[in-house]
Amino acid sequence: MMKQTLCEKLGELAKSDIYPFHMPGHKRQLQDQQFGDTLKIDITEISSFDDLHEPEGILKEEQEFAAGLYGADHTYYIVNGSTCGILTAVSAVCRWGDTIVMARNCHKSVYHATYLQNLQIEYIEPQRCKEGYPVGPVLTKEIEHALQRAEQKQAAKAVILTSPTYEGVLSDIPAIAEIVHAHHAVLIVDEAHGAHLGFSTEFPQSAVRQGADLIVQSLHKTLPAMTQTALLHICGDRVDLQRVQYYLDIYETSSPSYVMMASMSKCLHLIGEEKDSLFSAFDEKLQDFYEIREQLKHITILDAVWAWNTYHAYMDPSKINICVAGCMRDGSIYTGKRLSAELLEKYHIETEMTAEQYVIAMTSVMDTQEGLDRLKAALLEIDSKLSVVESGKSTITRSGYKGTELPPRRISDEEKNTDSDCKTEKNVKKNAGQSAGQNSMLNVEEEEAEHRADSMQTAYTIREAMDHKQKAVGWRDAIGRISAEFVIVYPPGAPLLVPGEMITQELNEKIRHYQKVGLNLQGMQDKTLQRICIVTE
Template identity: 30%
Template sequence: MVSKDAFWQRQRRAPLYEALVRHSRRQPHPFHVPGHKMGRSFDREGKQQYGPLLPLDLTELSGLDDLHQPEGVIAEAQALAAEAYGAEETRFLVGGTTVGNIALILAVCRPGEKIVIQRNCHKSVYHGVILARANPVFVVPAVDPATGVAAGLRQEDVERTLKEHPDAKAVFLTNPTYYGMGIDLRQMADVVHRFDIPLLVDEAHGSHFGFHPELPASAMQSGADAAVQSTHKMGTAMTMCSMLHLRGQRIQRSRLFQALGMIQSSSPSYALLASLDLARRHMLTEGVSELERVLPLLQRLRERLASLSWLALPELTENSVFATLDPFKLMLDLRTQALSGYELQQVLEEHAIFPELSASRHVLLAASTGTSAADVEKVWQVLERINPPQTGGVYPIIQTGGIPSSSFLREQAMAMHEALDADRAPIPLEAAEGCIAAEMVIPYPPGIPLLVPGERIDRQALEWLLAMRQQKLRFHGVHDPNLATIQIVT
């Protein structure tokens, strides 16, 4: 049994970061990449901001280990992360959760094999299915009736799907959602494991889970076989930095690590990797006390916002379609037709408050351990002064997160990878009903595809796309970013 003192003695270290600092202090003569030579040659103005970081922007040198064959300080840093996050093994990712999701699917699926997938998952999951040439079996999420936002999967739906498809190789779901809604992962893991297949979790927005009693348990704590966390989203790592956590023997790890080696850069940023090392240490040594500081601020803000008749926040009740709710996600749900989410975003940004995303009816604020009392007070001061006329009724739900579950039910006329390889042509969006999509249409954020290659474009999908285009939403995955035309299979 490992003592607590030994645990904390280990976790106070940041071996990769420490190795970079030691190397830079030697004042070495760098005859290696990158070309800025530890900051000696760099844009003069930019160096004022980047300067302190450049000496740590190193490469695979003696004593600094190799991400693709970790045996030294990177291996030690990853082992500390696994211990901290409750995993058996952890791998650092510098291509975001995207590369972790793709690698997991490549590891569990061979061409033609089935994988059960949450239909409102991130686009990277679809990309993994396409690269693996796997066959997705989609499960429609529950939808929160109060906000119109697609939440997580129901256990009974997953169990029924696995009975109908006993040859499925894994279940891949998202928990929590972009909006912080989650399911009972422990019960879901029990359901999936009865079929002796792995439960894979995109936990991009849950890297802080499990570190405070008021936060939901993490996927590792709940029995998942693999979880990918965007440590840069709700943690303190630099952008692009994620961790892949593993438990159990249901995933062939050699195949997984081979996939990671193919899709991660062969020249990973050591400055980014070291930020993962520091983010882990920070969460344990400073982050917990910061959680204690921020959580009461957010609770007080929720109580004050409850006095505003024109907006509401999701609440966890006995009748909720979600089982957990992240207190760090504040989804402002508008209850007036006089103000849209886009207009509210403009008002907030005029006061230097920059939300995570906006939609026709919602604005999402993402707090973290770095949120200050002044940040929270400013939000209240601005929202308190808004007094939209009460027009009776709610702003129509036409936005990226609030897509009813029925709109995910669409004929998959051909496999996604076959549709991408097929001959295609652009046609006016208005004329696309009945055609087979040749591209992925992804309202962004949050990056959840409304239409995937190989799906037949029905009337409902077309109406949603026309409405989103009218609202000037941003789209990823499309040839025409204005969506005047759409690529179809010819």
């Protein structure tokens, strides 16, 4: 245990009579109802408070505490969000012009990282089911195929994927790590939505303990910490620590907020001391909420049972995915956007993300029983006013997963601190029997994901395309040309179109559809989507 935490040390400073002839300019004097006493601990790198970029004292101790808590060999505080961690991880492993294998549903920060190092990309497509539902995990065989494709030209230095996804679907990290390491590559896991994993037998394990080499987590997303706070974990000896530290110096601000770092310290020490009681109470509240599944007649909760029977994948129960596929209201299709708007306007409930046919309600150990009860009551009332879509009005149907079984997801006490606690894909599918082939949710052949990834028409690297001479044209004239900009659905932040890829009629139609249903599209210069920038000769 640390003799004194950063929070405690800052608290002592706030009560002292030391006068600040140093930054920041508010001089710890600007107190009001909005900020309270927060600014009293907002300091710069002064005596005995260490330097995040050259930690030797209390910040070094705090980072070592974080590493011990998660089971990492090294852990770094990040106040620029997981984006900084992603940029650092990719840059530390991949040099200019190297090849990286990456899941197509990666966050835009991963694409930006490939731009910075002008990387060649071998894509992996995650599993997908019927249109309108969350995407699934990345399969080990797809990673194997991508690594083999890369080796025909230039062996990949790294594999990067997102697990859990925004919706909470997890990939089989132990099995993936084994494949990646067999090809002498480094496994980077964007675990931005999984900082809470591995602390309880009621939740899935973290990639930190499953063989990944670099793991990026957003503390603020799922634990009680301030926005922008994140962690970068390193496990094993496949990563050059000096390169990690070098790129952290480049990408992370040279003026890290002590308020944010205090928030991280308080969060991690709270978890370290009270994780058992916090997660036990959290699990009880979630189990109570999920009882709503049997009461809903039209709305579907896409939970662990759904994920297992659709993808043979595990799912983080803290992500409540509320699906309205196949629902109608007042004679028209009831969409995710209508649901989120009604929850906010009528019930004063703000949800995390709105997709075409579902809404994500994010929860954490800090959620109250009253809050979850309000959401449950609101959904039951909304559900009572919905009806089943008339035949022909929607191609999306309800999942129909009720009555199926989910193999135990619980982590035993013995497994909780081991390197690999979850079943591998091979064992999971063996135990599942033949149900995968009988699942009506899946509408793709097993080989199709590989074909999609292999056939993506990429003419340039992202950097080559973005730095190339370009012009804006109408979408009709852009068909068959090479894009010079992104089109990104945000959230979750995964691109539909990437610079260097050919613009197709199919893609144009998909983008128009997303625009029509009101999804937020980013990355384009023309926000109206009347024109798109293309590469010119």
